[in-house]
Amino acid sequence: MANFGCEDLRSQDGESFLYFAYGSNLLTERIHLRNPSAVFYSVARLQDFKLDFGNPQGKTSETWHGGIATIFESPGDEVWGVVWKMNKSNLSSLDKQEGVKSGMYVPIEVTVSTQEGKEITCRSYQMTNYESVPPSPQYKKVICMGAKENGLPLEYQKKLNSIEPNDYKGKVSEEIEDIIKKGEAKTH
Template identity: 35%
Template sequence: MKIFAYGSNMNLNRLKNRVSSAVKISNGFIEGFSLECSKVSIDNSGKATLIRTDNKEDLVWGVLFEIDNKEKPHLDRAEGLNFGYDESVIEVNDGKEFHKAQIYFANDKSIDDGLKPYNWYKAFITEGAKENGLPIDYIRKLESLKSEQDENDERRIKNENILKIK
């Protein structure tokens, strides 16, 4: 099945930690949305979500991946499906054609505009965007997201180590 990763799952190390079958298809974008890190999470930080703007000029870039259907429950668990994240199918434009792909997005009850992502979470997003060659203007936009230090050293170190795997 195809998934569209627009947040931390753009980072291949992060995604492969969750679903080993992930294979990149292409980069792509969706129109009429913006990316925010306002999804409430159990670690009290903000996670990435899509916010509908209905403005065709607003683009969220990401990466289309193919994953084995048998591994989808692993990704659902990692993403917290039905615990703040819902899922949908969306059309992703890769510049040549449209692909139907599954996405996760925060439901209305799980959004808090006052949240910030932890530095390591923002790094998953920005490093994933860079390693996949997303447009430089979009990468700069991601780099401008405000973030904060995770005071839980164990969690921070664990995630920083995933970022360092090559």
């Protein structure tokens, strides 16, 4: 269930909030580039939503050179992701990364279920106006690396791995290329 226009979601300590990531921020090293306070909280499932990739407002991502992840309501479907506990001081950097000010994404409130069945309310993001297009191979790789790193269900990992990327063969940002290389080195 999405609740548009939500404000800051505070956890019990009042200094942090919970964020449900389903795209490139699944990967620890990726989220830490702009949001160093993020601490793994749980793997979780968002029921009745579906993962998609698109260009916000029809514009190709200069960072990723292909579609970027979003979610939309879809009864019977599910999206798996990671819940990060983050310091409120990183809320503005997370919003900036997600392009809230430019209208790329809007923050939403979602209720997710942990693998233990606990329901928690988190901040997440949803693209507002987009054209569905496939992700670049690099973007897909970062998402799959994050899914594996955090132990998302194997069936869901297979689903992510089966996504057909676009045919972009160039480079993405140097910091992302470094993350991909480090991830590949760990698996060899």
